[in-house]
Amino acid sequence: MFNDRDSLILATLNNSEKLHSESFEYKSLFLSLITPDETNARFLPSIFIENEHARLFSERKMTKKQLIDLYDAQEKVIIGKGCIINCLKYGTNSWKKANHTVDSIIELGENISVSEMIQVPTLYPIDNSQYQILTGHRRFFAMIFIYGLDHAAQFKVYDAKPVLYKVKQFQENASREDLPQYGKLQAFLSAMLEIEGLDSARLKIGQKKLTVKEKAKNLGISMGAFDNYNVLTRYPEIIKAYANGLNASFLKVKKIILECEYNHKSEFNKKLINQSDKKIISEKILEKLSGKKQLVCKPVQFHIKNISSVNTLKKLLFTDVSKVTPGFDWDSLDWDDVDAVNKVLINLVDDISS
Numbered sequence: 001m002f003n004d005r006d007s008l009i010l011a012t013l014n015n016s017e018k019l020h021s022e023s024f025e026y027k028s029l030f031l032s033l034i035t036p037d038e039t040n041a042r043f044l045p046s047i048f049i050e051n052e053h054a055r056l057f058s059e060r061k062m063t064k065k066q067l068i069d070l071y072d073a074q075e076k077v078i079i080g081k082g083c084i085i086n087c088l089k090y091g092t093n094s095w096k097k098a099n100h101t102v103d104s105i106i107e108l109g110e111n112i113s114v115s116e117m118i119q120v121p122t123l124y125p126i127d128n129s130q131y132q133i134l135t136g137h138r139r140f141f142a143m144i145f146i147y148g149l150d151h152a153a154q155f156k157v158y159d160a161k162p163v164l165y166k167v168k169q170f171q172e173n174a175s176r177e178d179l180p181q182y183g184k185l186q187a188f189l190s191a192m193l194e195i196e197g198l199d200s201a202r203l204k205i206g207q208k209k210l211t212v213k214e215k216a217k218n219l220g221i222s223m224g225a226f227d228n229y230n231v232l233t234r235y236p237e238i239i240k241a242y243a244n245g246l247n248a249s250f251l252k253v254k255k256i257i258l259e260c261e262y263n264h265k266s267e268f269n270k271k272l273i274n275q276s277d278k279k280i281i282s283e284k285i286l287e288k289l290s291g292k293k294q295l296v297c298k299p300v301q302f303h304i305k306n307i308s309s310v311n312t313l314k315k316l317l318f319t320d321v322s323k324v325t326p327g328f329d330w331d332s333l334d335w336d337d338v339d340a341v342n343k344v345l346i347n348l349v350d351d352i353s354s
Contacts, residue, residue: 022168024158026120032149034123034140035132039190040169043137044101045088047073051148054080077102079141081148093244100245101138109142122172124158124165131157134165135172164198164218166190171220181250182242188229189239191219231257237282241289248289260284303342305349312353321348 036043049057049071056062057080067078068087077098078085084102088095121136133140143153162168170191173179195218199209210218216226231254232238238246238253246253260281261273270277307313315321334340 022158022160022162024122024156026154027157028152028154029123029131029157030150030152031140031144031147033130034155035126035130036137036140037133040133040137040187044077044098044105044141045075046077046079046141047071048144048149049078049080049083051081051150054083054148057085058082079105079144082145084145096245097243105138105141105145108138109146112139112142113146119176120153120155122156122158122168124161126161131155132161134158134162135169164191164194166194167218174220174225180242181246182239185229185233185239185242188219189233192233195219228254235278235282235285237286241286246289253289256288257281257285260288304345307349307353309353312349315352316349319352321352 032048036046049067053062053067053070057064057067064078064085064087067085068074071078073085073087075088075094078087084105086095086098086102088098117139119136119139121140122134123131124134126132143151147153166187170187173184173187192215195210195215198218202209212226213223216223219226221229228250232250235257238257264277264281264284265271265273268277273281304316307316333344
């Protein structure tokens with residue numbers, strides 16, 4: 001059963017149109033006409049305020065509470081000319097992540113104010129002469145912070161929403177080094193869902209699925225980068241770790257993942273990994289990432305003293321040794337206590353030898 005997105009992909013394929021041939025032009029638009037994409041990993045729950053209200057707040061003639069009440073901004077971030085106010089619940093993970101994003105927006109805004117923006121945000125038209133952001137959320141927020149809602153700026157505007165718009169988002173941002181790692185992983189997962197939809201549509205009309213090389217090409221990345229993303233998104237715990245502030249490079253984390261997988265396969269003599277294995281492996285990966293030392297379980301070792309007599313060896317091998325020591329209560333022996341068992345074994349050999 002196809003959903004609307006799959007049906008659109010199928011229709012596009014049936015018409016022999018290229019999925020990545022969307023036309024666009026550069027337009028100058030007022031910031032007030034633009035809406036962020038709430039499904040984007042870099043979306044910030046935000047409310048944009050008028051320049052006058054931003055000015056009053058900056059001059060301490062309007063309070064945070066007044067702005068929250070006026071704009072219904074509880075659990076959101078207020079953004080206006082010269083002010084950004086985090087109204088999420090203080091101390092929560094969401095509040096902390098929003099603070100981190102706010103810091104990056106302010107820094108980006110300061111850069112935009114003194115230099116030309118090399119890569120402008122991309123948009124596509126929606127209802128009522130409005131536009132939605134495809135890529136460039138932080139840049140858009142930074143422009144509002146620097147210039148205010150009444151400002152007009154240049155944008156790259158597609159004629160319509162791209163058929164594979166999550167793939168397009170990933171393409172537009174694939175080469176950018178300044179984007180948060182969590183956002184990149186989320187964008188890859190979203191893009192791959194659309195690629196899977198494309199594969200389903202291709203099968204529907206008798207075509208083959210895309211090869212790995214073709215998928216990488218569609219995403220605008222190299223085969224090596226595609227493999228990196230595939231490994232990193234195998235474990236939801238890794239994505240969650242990045243969402244919670246993990247700041248390790250993709251290559252470092254990939255190396256740890258592959259190492260933990262190899263060790264697990266070797267330990268349990270497995271060629272394939274199932275969901276139960278993944279759960280165990282993910283715990284080991286997180287332990288390594290957190291720097292916790294993994295407990296090394298020493299193998300249980302039982303020792304029997306050196307035997308120099310053949311008769312003693314024969315008695316040990318072919319006699320019911322429990323009857324050799326009639327005064328010892330074998331039922332009371334704690335077999336989990338390795339030292340206690342070894343002590344009994346030493347005494348046993350001595351008794352047999354005497």
